[in-house]
Amino acid sequence: MDNILHKYLSERVRKEHDQTQVKPGPVITLSREYGCYAGEIAHLLTNKLNLSVQKSDGAYQWQHIAKEILDDAAHNLKTDPGRIAHIFAARERSFVEDMAMAFANTRYVRDPQIKKLIAQVVRNYAEQGHAVIVGRAGCVLAGDIEQALHVRLVAPRKYRVQRVMTRFKMTEKEAGAHLTEYDGYRKRFMKFFRGDKPEADLFDVVLNRGTLTTDEIVNAIYFMAVEKNLV
Helix, strand or coil: CCHHHHHHHHHHHHHHCCCCCCCCCCEEEEEECCCCCCHHHHHHHHHHHHHHHCCCCCCCCCEEECHHHHHHHHHHHCCCHHHCHHHHCCCCCCHHHHHHHHHHCCCCCCHHHHHHHHHHHHHHHHHHCCEEEECCCHHHHCCCCCCEEEEEEECCHHHHHHHHHHHHCCCHHHHHHHHHHHHHHHHHHHHHHHCCCCHHHCCCEEEECCCCCHHHHHHHHHHHHHHCCCC
């Protein structure tokens, strides 16, 4: 188990014994277009949030939650994380793949069951609070939590293609096709959770990854969190 997950679970136990913890949250969700990578932003934001609470005795530590959702979901489904990772890449199995996996594996788990478990895990982290949740439909699953800030990261297609080229060492043509494919996967993934709810209803703020630096984005989210009394 990752050290960050161990620490987060320890915080969870501590909060369960703290009767002052009544409302769910606080939580910050980061949603992003494909190619607008948010890992560094979540890491830096978590550090910045924790620096602000160091002087407060007994303050809860913020945690960056991403891979932990996959690990928790796989553990609850009693399967290997690799068998459900396609959902976390916003990709669904075809009917043929679905049937082949079902016959080949006695512990096979269907996509709708995986998504339902994802929802439970994400909601649990969001309610427990002091979490920066990257993706996983967090903006929908924590949408009714009052102590929350929902951020969407976007960028022009050219910027996103360049990021995909760099990350996967692809040509521009390959990266463009890859981007189009995964944009489709993510739209279907989000539709499963939000239905026909307009995207404009999901986010408090939209930030352009193509025109703002990483530090500018981190600072903007941090100050909004302060203004919303999440810190």
